[in-house]
Amino acid sequence: MSAFNQLKAHAQKISHFNHLAAICGWDQAAVMPAGGNQARSEAMAELSVHLHSLQTQPQLEEWFAQADNENLDGTEQATLRELKRQWQQANLLPESLVQAKSLAGSKCEHAWRTQRGDNDWQGFEKNWAEVVKLSQEEAQIRAEANGLAPYDAMLDIYEPGTSSASLDNIFGQVKTWLPELIDQVIDKQASEPFMTPQGTFNTEKQKALGLEVMKLLQFDFNHGRLDESVHPFCGGVPTDVRITTRYDQSEFVQSLMGIVHETGHARYEQGLPKSLAGLPSGEARSMGIHESQSLFFEMQVGRSEPFIAHLSQLASKHFTDHDSALFSQQNFQKLYTRVKKDFIRVDADELTYPAHVILRYEIERDLINGHIKHTDVPELWDQKMQQYLGLSTEGNFKNGCMQDIHWTDGAFGYFPSYTLGAMYAAQFMASMKQTVDVDSAIQSGDLTPIFTWLSDNIWCKGSLLTTDELVKSATGETLNAQHFQDHLKNRYL
């Protein structure tokens, strides 16, 4: 067997164990009774150790060296590139650092769960110092191996190929127009009253409505499920994608659009190339591209006028006991496009969301590059929050720098993916509209032309192309934030 084929067989083996981890992880989050957690965590930890040992097997080095000299076609070369990338990522860090960071992250996160409620920055900061220190060490090692700046080496985990130079440029542009646009829109919306949900929205009915919307979005129920969990997510494996939502009986708005969002993630997974199943070249391209698909569904399609018309009509069919004015298309459109300056990123609307992300990006970039200390973060947060959204977080740590789980766990470099995703989604839509009559397709209830475009241009490409190549092949240009600005102005002004 050629070295390349040995590498492929080894990747298949790893993917089988990843499959078990994905299903048991879904189970743990969605259906496992609380008392099962200790034994489950031990079993999952054993599996992680086994996966790490597979990813770092000594003979891989020789196989990679040999495979470089083998005669491979284009697809095979892409597979080899991604195999090597995953192998290097897995082998880069010393075991001791991985363990120390995992322990420090767990400790910090565990304490954070109560410290946040107590607004206890002093307590949090003590644990977090260690997480930041170890993350800086990690970034340094990655930087030396890849020839990148420390923070860029962290970005590379989630968004291969993206640099802080390009983010500085893109986010810098956004900062020139976003705060003013937010103010304009808020002014405009002030004179546009709307109804909010009142009363009780039965969980079973919400679920039935959600399933119907998933059907409209052509979720493949032969290869996936909808369940419930405290934190909604998209998990499982491409042949069996598990999305979850959380129902709140006092309203249906969040859960319904949450399902649309997760369905976007799910259809990307379900649409990945079957011929590359189990290989890294057959996996989703990056966190940013993954988010571009969920946000394409949620923001580009989900909040479009013809889709809102479907949602309002379906919701009124399921919730017959409520005031029908709530379900008018006009009211739905307002419900789903309301802009508000607020503290919490995860509750933010489409327009203020980028401000939250840019704030975090600028802080984590300087923190990981060693330009600021972790104790500088609350003050910087307050300054930037005032600058971008006109809100002060002085002394308000729990709604400021202690609100997210990402930094607590040491996942520095992840935040930009959210806004990159939103920008890619806008760019994909602009490009799609050149050949597809998107609004008519949505209006007709048969969204096939939209999904065909996404499948042909994004889903079926897996990781065969780099992110830049993928975006260029789909839209004719690399990331261009102008489409995002156009989209926002068009929708909100």
Next chain:
Amino acid sequence: MSAFNQLKAHAQKISHFNHLAAICGWDQAAVMPAGGNQARSEAMAELSVHLHSLQTQPQLEEWFAQADNENLDGTEQATLRELKRQWQQANLLPESLVQAKSLAGSKCEHAWRTQRGDNDWQGFEKNWAEVVKLSQEEAQIRAEANGLAPYDAMLDIYEPGTSSASLDNIFGQVKTWLPELIDQVIDKQASEPFMTPQGTFNTEKQKALGLEVMKLLQFDFNHGRLDESVHPFCGGVPTDVRITTRYDQSEFVQSLMGIVHETGHARYEQGLPKSLAGLPSGEARSMGIHESQSLFFEMQVGRSEPFIAHLSQLASKHFTDHDSALFSQQNFQKLYTRVKKDFIRVDADELTYPAHVILRYEIERDLINGHIKHTDVPELWDQKMQQYLGLSTEGNFKNGCMQDIHWTDGAFGYFPSYTLGAMYAAQFMASMKQTVDVDSAIQSGDLTPIFTWLSDNIWCKGSLLTTDELVKSATGETLNAQHFQDHLKNRYL
């Protein structure tokens, strides 16, 4: 680390992977969408290969040799005995035979799924010949290793310590009184009319009723769940036991008692000794003892008059749209103790069930010992069916020797466990009644004294004792089928 501690650590590792297999197996049977099956099966096969390689690691031999000379207390000695037993079972057969039998079994079972409906003995027999041949080879290898007759070596997999000599004796006794008892009871019941369920019994209500009955049986919902699957089973792990049932909207009788049965299996698992978690000495003793717990719940407790009173009262509370006469205690008692001679084992009542098992036992014993050919089976089946239940299966293969999945898969030696379980259950109840006022406890709705007895005498013993030792320590004697006969006469005459 001592060799014994090395062995224990290795067993814990194996148990972690078994945990993942149990959860993914449950998922596959209970919630996985059909399209996920191929990739799941491949992932599970990879896990099996990994488990086999862990169970057969070369250094284990040395550890076992060293551990024999280490200073171990009684519990540790029992752990070592069971570790060695599992290791020997895993190492006994050549890989080629395991694979060949697995393939032949899969092929035979796959074809059987349609052949059974077609009553196609000719087609089935061709595939089954290979399964029987390979099972005979397996039995021969096991026999030589253990110094047992071939069939006894197969029995030893499911019911360690049980011999065909003792089964011949016990089942031989049963045959002297069972056929006559069945006739007597059927005569008696002929003049006792009863109502059967009519109309529709909503699945949600059946589920709510089932959950209430599980609560009465003190199922620990912090360490387990109830779900649905085509073939009801008890799976998962002791800290997270997953039982399933199947709802038929045209009646609730089967599903309800099925839940009682699986709850018996589940409480045994939930009650296993926590201090031995992950070790084979902390696992359930045998298939027969496992079945004794499910049948203790289903037959000894579940069909007792005070428990039937609870069931009838709870069912009438949930199904308010039906004729209340259906839910009278008298009618419920008749519904759940009706005796009928019929072809199908899995649908058989408590009284005719042993006849089905003895028939299979006698045939599989002679088949595996090479005293009969697999082509002799249909005729023998017909003869024994006439002898024990007065029914002919001549030409009726699908309701005769083709009805079960066990032989199709090559699981020879399993069937006796069912009736051994029923006998142990009767013996446990007879013994329990010497110190516990069982009927009063059930009547009061607080069954704690019953579960305390089971926990102290069965559950918390895990596999520390052999089956004979366990039964003797719980009841003062080894298996005594007289208790079973007494129980049946007492209930049915």
